[in-house]
Amino acid sequence: MKIVTLIFNIIFCIVLQTNAQQTEALNKRIQLMHAEKNPQKNIHTMYNIIKVFKLDTGKNVEEIDLLKGNVALSFLNAGNYTHFEAYIRKIKNKFNQTSFLNMAVSNLIKIEAFNYAAVLAKKTIELYESYKDDPSAKPNNFALEDWNRFMKMAAYPYYESYATVLHQKGQYKKALFYEEKALLGNENLLQSSIELYSALLVADGQTDKAYDLLLKTVAMGKASIKMTTLFKKLALQKLGSDGKVTVFLDSLQRTIKQQYALEVAQKMISNKVAPVFKLLDLNEKTVSLDSFKGKIVVLDFWATWCAPCVASMPAMKEISGRHPEVVFLYIATQETGIAPTTKVRNYVDTNKFPLNVLLDASSTTASAYLIKGIPTKVVIDRKGKIRFVTEGYLSDSELINELETMINLAKAQ
Template identity: 55%
Template sequence: MKKNKSIITLSIILLFSLSWNAKAQTKQTMQSRIQSMNEETDPEKNVVSMHSIIRDFKLDMVNNSEDIDNLKGLVAISFLKAGAFQKFEVYLGLISNKFNQTSYLNFAACDLFERKINLDYAKVLAQRTVELYDSYKNDPSARPVNFPLEDWTWFMRRAAYPYYETYAEILHEKGEDKTALFFEEKALKGIDLEDAGTSSVSLYTALLASQGQEDKVYEILLKRASIGKSSLDMNLRLRKLCLKKMGSDRTSVFLDSIQRNINNTYKVKIAKKMMINLKAPDFSLSDLNGKRITLASLKGKVVVLDFWATWCTPCIASMPAMEKISKAHPEVVFLFVATGENGKGAVQRVASYVKKTKFPVHVLMDIPLKGTPELFQVASAYKVDGIPTKIVIDRKGKLRFSTTGYPSDTELINELEAMIAVAKGQ
C-alpha cells in the first residue's frame, strides 16, 4: 500500500502546484497552512482552516477550483480518520471534479485498509473508486482545467494501477480471491512483471495460486528470483513449488546456482558503480542500556550501520531482511542507529519497539544537534538525507558503501551481501 499512497499524494501535490500561480512566498505560506491541516487531528478545526484559507487567499471556484477541491478532500480525510464516516461522505460529495473525488476515495480506502478499520466500508470505497474511474477514464472533459493534456494522459494510464490494486488487496483480505485476481490483472496490465513492485507481484502470485495456476506462479517467481527481485515470502513459495517439481536434492542445487549467479552479478555491479573510499567519521553513541559505543573501538571489523526510525515504514519493512543477513554474518558488527526520534521519550519509544519485535538487537540512539534539533549528529556526519540508509565500513575504518531506500527483501540482502564481501576483500 505504500506505493499506492505515494502515487496519490504526488498527484494531489501536482494539482496544487499546477493550479496555484501566486508568488513563491505566498505559495509557501499557503502550503504551510495546508501542511498544518494534514497534521491536525480535529476535523472541525480543519473545516475552519479550509474556510480561512479560501478567504485569506481569495480562492474562487473559477480560477482555483482544484485548490478548493483538495481543501475539501483534506477535510473529508480528517473526518474519515476521526471515524466520522457520514461527514467524510458529505465533504467528499462537495468535491466538484470526478478526478479529485477518485483520488480521495482511494486514499480513504487505503487508509482504512492499512489501519484494518471497517474493512467492509473500505471495500465499498475501493469499489466506488474503480467504478468512478472507469466512468471517466476515456472522457477528455474530466480533465481538470489546469492539468496539461500530456500530463493527464500519462496520469490516467498510471492511475489504473493504484485504484485497481487497492480494490484487489481489500478483496483478497476478505477472501474474495477470484474477483481480486480480476482486478489485480487490470492493475498490472501493461506493466512488465520484472519491473513491478515486489508487493504487487507477491499479491498477484498469491491470487494466481488461490485459483490453481501454479505453473504460472512458478514461472513468475523463478524469473523474479533469477534477477534478485523477490521477497523472503516469495522465495519460500518458490522453494515449495520447486520441491514439488524436482525433489529436495535437485531443488537445493538449482536454487543455490541461481543465488551464486546473483551474488556474482551484484559483486560486479557494486564494485564498479557503488564503491567509495572515504574515512568513516568516528562517533560515540549510547545503546539502549547506556553503554557507549565508538567506531574507533570496532577497527578490524566490518561494520554495517542501519539508520532507521520507529516512525519510518520502509525502515520497519526492511527489518526481517536485516535480521536474516545479520544472523548470516556473526563476524560483522551490525549497529542500528535510531535517528530522527524527536520529542520526549525517544529512548523509551525505541526500546518499546525493540522489546515488542525482538529486533534489532544492537540499537544506538543518535543525538540531536544543538540549535537544530531536527538534525542528528551521526546521521549528519554520514550525510544521511533519507532513511533507511545502510552504511558499510571496512576493517580499516573506510566508508565503502552508502545506500538509501528499501527495494525488496532479496534486493536488500543481495546488495548487502555483495557490499560485505567487497568490504572484507573477498
C-alpha cells in the same frame, strides 16, 4: 503502503501543475495537514489557509479540494466515517475524490478494517470508471496528454487496492480479476504487486503461471522474502525433493552473486574515515562508534514514517541474522511530530525489530554522514573507514544481495 505515497504524489503534482504560482509555504502547509491526526485542528487549518492565502473557490478548486481531502482523512483515521464521507462529498473534482478514497482504503487496510475498505475500494473504482474517458473531468489548465497519463497511472493503485482487500476477505477469483486489471500494461511492478499476483494465481490454481512469474523475479535477484518462500514451495512441486530445489536455487544465486560482485566492487569508497558519534539507545545508554573498532559495522539510517525504511526491515532482519559477526546499528533520524522517541520505541516493541536502535534526534549524525535521503545504509570496515553507501529500497533480494556483497568486500580490506 507505497500506493498511499503514489496517490498522494499524483494529486499533489496536479495541484502544483495547475497553479504554478502557488508559494512554497502553501504547499508545506498542505503537506503538514496530511500528517495531522486531529480532525478539528485540520478544519481550523483549512479555513486559516483559505483566508491567509486568499484561495478562491473558483480559481483554487484543486488546492481547496486537497485541503478538504486531508480533513476527510483525519476524520477517517479518528474512526469518524460519517464525517469522512461528508468531507469526501465536498471535494469538487472527481479525480481528487477517487484519490482520497483510495488513500482511505490504504489506511483501512493497515488497521485491517477490511469490510469498510471493500466498500470504499469499490466506490473508488466505480467513480474512476465513470470519468476516466471524459476529458471534461480533468482539472483546469491541465494538459490533456498529462491527464491521460495520470488516468493510466491511477488505475494501477485503484484496482490493486480493491484486489488487496478482496484477497484479505478470501474472494480470490474476484481479487485476481482486479489485480490483472491493475497490472495491465505496467512493466515495472512494485514488489508488493508481484507478491499479491503470484499468491492469487496460486489460489486460483494457476501454479505454472505463478511459478514462471516468480522464477523470473528470483532469477533477477529482485524477489521478496515472501516471494522466495512461495517459489520454493512451487519448485518443490515441480522438482520433487528439497535437495533438488536447493541445488536449483544455489545455481541461480551463484549467477546473481557474480553479477553483484562485479557491480558492487566498482562502488567501493577508499580512504574515507567514518565520522565518530555517540548516540543514546532506547534504554538511554550511550553507544559510541569507537567501541566497535576492529568490527564491520553497518549503519541503517531510517525513520518510522518512512515507508521504504519500514519495508526494508524484513530484509535487514534476514541479513543481520546471517552475519552475527557484523554490528548492525539502526539510527532513527528525521523523526517528526510529538514524542519521536516514543514512536520509535512503539515501532520496535510492536515488530520486535530492529535491535540496536540509536536515536539521532537532531539528525546531527545523519548530517555528518551527508545522508541525502532515507533509507540509507553505510558499510564501515574494521579500520573505521566507510567502504559503501547505498540509498533507497527496491526489493528484499536486491538489498540482501547488495549488502551481502558489500560486507564480504569490506571484510577483505
